[in-house]
Amino acid sequence: xxxxxxxxxxxxxxxxxxxxxxxxxxxxxxxxxxxxxxxxxxxxxxxxxxxxxxxxxxxxxxxxxxxxxxxxxxxxxxxxxxxxxxxxxxxxxxxxxxxxxxxxxxxxxxxxxxxxxxxxxxxxxxxxxxxxxxxxxxxxxxxxxxxxxxxxxxxxxxxxxxxxxxxxxxxxxxxxxxxxxxxxxxxxxxxxxxxxxxxxxxxxxxxxxxxxxxxxxxxxxxxxxxxxxxxxxxxxxxxxxxxxxxxxxxxx
Numbered sequence: 737x738x739x740x741x742x743x744x745x746x747x748x749x750x751x752x753x754x755x756x757x758x759x760x761x762x763x764x765x766x767x768x769x770x771x772x773x774x775x776x777x778x779x780x781x782x783x784x785x786x787x788x789x790x791x792x793x794x795x796x797x798x799x800x801x802x803x804x805x806x807x808x809x810x811x812x813x814x815x816x817x818x819x820x821x822x823x824x825x826x827x828x829x830x831x832x833x834x835x836x837x838x839x840x841x842x843x844x845x846x847x848x849x850x851x852x853x854x855x856x857x858x859x860x861x862x863x864x865x866x867x868x869x870x871x872x873x874x875x876x877x878x879x880x881x882x883x884x885x886x887x888x889x890x891x892x893x894x895x896x897x898x899x900x901x902x903x904x905x906x907x908x909x910x911x912x913x914x915x916x917x918x919x920x921x922x923x924x925x926x927x928x929x930x931x932x933x934x935x936x937x938x939x940x941x942x943x944x945x946x947x948x949x950x951x952x953x954x955x956x957x958x959x960x961x962x963x964x965x966x967x968x969x970x971x972x973x974x975x976x977x978x979x980x981x982x983x984x985x986x987x988x
Contacts, residue, residue, distance in 0.1 A: 769817075769818065770817070770818045770819045771817040771818065771819050771903075771904070772815065772817045772819045772820075772821050772825070772901060772903050772904035773815060773816035773817030773904065773908070774813070774814075774815060774816075774821060774875075774901055774904055774906075774907040774908070775813070775814055775815070775816040775907060775908050775909075775910040776811060776812060776813040776814075776897050776907050776908075776909060776910065777811075777812050777892075777909065777910050777911065777912045777977075778809050778810060778811050778812070778885075778891075778892025778893075779809065779810045779892065779984065779985075780807050780808070780809040780810075780890075780891045780892045781807065781808050781809075781988040782805070782806075782807045782890055782891070783806045783807060783808060784796055784803070784804070784805060784806040785804075785805055785890065786804045786805055788804060798843055798886075799843065801843075803843075803888050804888070805888045805889060805890055806843075806886070806887075806888065807886075807887055807888070807889055807890055807891065807894070808884060808885070808886055808988050809884070809885045809886075809887065809891070809892040809895070810848075810882055810883070810884060810885075810983075810984055810988070811834070811882065811883045811884075811885050811892070812880065812881070812882050812912075812977065812981060812984050813870070813880045813881055813883070813897065813907065814851075814875070814878060814879060814880030814881075814978055814981070815875040815876060815877055815878065815879060815880060816877075816878075816910070817877060817904075818877050819877075819903075820874055820875065820876050820877075821872075821874065821875045821901060821904065822873075822874045823871065823872050823873045823874060825901050825902040825903065825904070826871075826899065826900075826901055826902075827899070827900040827901070827902060829900075830898070830899045830900040831869055831871075831899050832869065832870040832871070832897060832898070832899035832901075832907070833862075833865065833867045833868065833869050833870065833897070833898050833899055834859070834867045834868045834870060834883075834885065834895060834896075834897055835865075835866055835867035835895060835896060835897075835898055836866055836867060836887060836888075836889065836894060836895045837889070837893075837894050837895060837896060838894070839888075840887055840888050840889035840894040840895060841866070841887060841888045842866070842867055842868065842885060842886070842887045842895060843886045843887060843888065844884075844885075844886040845859050845861075845867075845868040845883055845884070845885050845886070846859060846883065846884055847859055847881050847882070847883050848882055848883065848884050848983065849881065849882040849981070849983040849984075850880075850881045850882075851878075851879050851880060851881070851978070851980045851981065852876070852879045854873070854874075855872050855873060855874060855875055855879055855880075855881075856871075856872060856873040857870070857871070857872045857880075857881045858870075858871045858872070859871075859883060867895070870897065870899075878978035878979070878980075879978075880978070880981075882981060882983050882984050896909070912977050
């Protein structure tokens with residue numbers, strides 16, 4: 737297949753500049769949208785599982801309560817959007833609660849890290865309620881908390897945040913990278929740069945193996961475009977834990 741005409745078009749300097757401007761424009765447009773985006777995610781460590789029931793004489797107690805499963809989860813809650821969420825935005829009829837699902841029970845919950853103390857976050861156990869109420873004064877972009885949740889489930893999927901925020905709805909569970917590279921230990925931002933490098937190398941491999949041309953410059957420019965597109969798509973759609981929440985990845 738003769739790809740020369742297509743290569744000539746793709747490697748035209750004006751077209752390349754247009755691609756770059758288009759990609760940057762899309763990223764800026766998406767990132768600059770002003771909206772409230774309450775988000776949360778979890779990491780979990782299962783300490784005790786139901787296999788202990790095989791030992792009839794073994795009883796595990798937590799605060800004098802017998803349990804079969806015990807899991808410690810880290811919950812990160814933050815505002816992913818650019819518009820400030822005020823405490824008054826929480827609807828009185830449906831306040832924010834961290835609640836268990838199905839047969840799970842939340843045994844304890846406490847805040848272990850707060851990015852901005854002025855947010856005045858708090859977790860409060862309410863009588864006759866199964867979970868803990870989440871309160872705050874306000875949350876700006878990329879601000880929030882990390883809480884430790886002790887429960888009888890097996891993972892962070894056994895509890896959720898419910899309630900409504902005006903103009904945003906319920907907080908959305910957001911999938912994030914739960915196991916960043918640690919050997920050598922990389923920050924999340926360094927991990928992002930590594931991902932971009934990997935995609936760029938992927939672009940180079942695709943171009944050098946699939947494009948029949950002797951021009952190194954043409955191959956390099958095509959590889960750059962492919963790497964930029966894949967990197968942009970990943971960074972746009974893969975949730976990023978905000979800077980300052982390294983405790984989310986610390987050992988339990």
